[in-house]
Amino acid sequence: MAGISQKPGGGGEMTETPSKSAMLSASGFSRKRRFADLATGIVTGSAFLLTLGVLAWIVWDLVRMGLPQISGEFLTGDVKEAGRSGGIGPVLASTFLVLLCCMAAAVPLGLGCAIWLSEFVRKDSRWGRLVRAGVDLLAAVPSIVFGLFGMAFFCQVLGMGFSILAGGLTLACMILPILVRTALSALNALPDHLRLSSAALGMTRTAMLKKVLIPAALPGILVGVTLGVARALAETAALVFTSGYSTRWPSGLGDSGRALSVHIYDLAMNIPNGSARASASALVLLLLILAISYLASILTDRWLQKQTGTK
Secondary structure (H helix, E strand, C coil), X not given: CCEEEECCCCXXXXXXXXXXXXXXXXXXXXXXHHHHHHHHHHHHHHHHHHHHHHHHHHHHHHHHHHHHHCCXXXXXXXXXXXXXXXXXXXXXXXXXXXXXXXXXXXXXXXXXXXXXXXXXXXXXXXXXXXXXXXXXXXXXXXXXXXXXXXXXXXXXXXXXXXXXXXXXXXXXXXXXXXXXXXXXXXXXXXXXHHHHHHHHCCCCHHHHHHHHHHHHHHHHHHHHHHXXXXXXXXXXXXXXXXXXXXXXXXXXXXXXXXXXXXXXXXXXXXXXCCHHHHHHHHHHHHHHHHHHHHHHHHHHHHHHHHHHCCC
16 A cells, blocks of 8 residues: 655645665565566577577588688589589589579569559458468478479470479479568558559550669568578589489580589588588688679668668
8 A cells, every 4th residue: 555645845735765675576576577688689690699609600611611622623524524624614503594484484584473453453362361371382392392293394395304403493483482472571561551542643554664663672682592592503413313413524505514502412422522612612602602692782771772862
């Protein structure tokens, strides 16, 4: 119960003061809240340190075993003795061509699907729900299933055989859900006043997409593209069934070519004494992903600065 006291010299005005029990209760609540905050900070900080430690361990292991193997000859030379000597030049060339085919097919399809779902279809429509469910289902399909599909459809039905083009198109099917979902989230996150203002200015829907919505959503779209690139570069199972194992220099998209992830798997699992070369190839793959992510971020920042007129 709160105590009642009379304010001195105030003509009988009564004031209410907190009792001792109420103060003790508030103090106990404050201590519990501080303890809960401290426990949350310890748990989340421990999770962060654990994650950082695992990442540092993996990177250090790759650097320790792989860095002494990396040289100019290693990056540009031919594969010799099943990868135990020589370089990874043809493997890098095949990897870039597979990635080029993958992104050339996946980015327009993914962005187009996201725009259609965001701007042309009501969220509660039957077709919208069906397409979203299909995208989510596609994201849950294992990579080995994509590999079998690519081998059956692209390699056999379409007659592409084991080729870089077949591998790239198979990877495009794999990363399509990532691109659709990230681009859709970026477009849905835009405030409605951008659409209303564009309509008030008499802009067509195409002009609104080109000049307002896509530039505003570009950072989110870039996140999806970067994740798609990382997923495509790291994929192994799908490429084993589609692009093949050839280690010669590719002369075109119809040639068979070994991607870098497949080369790492083969060195680590099938080649005796190939762990050092596998670590070197894995380190190159990691640096390649980081370089592509950094380059994409720089290009996007410059493009946004150009659009907004800032430096």
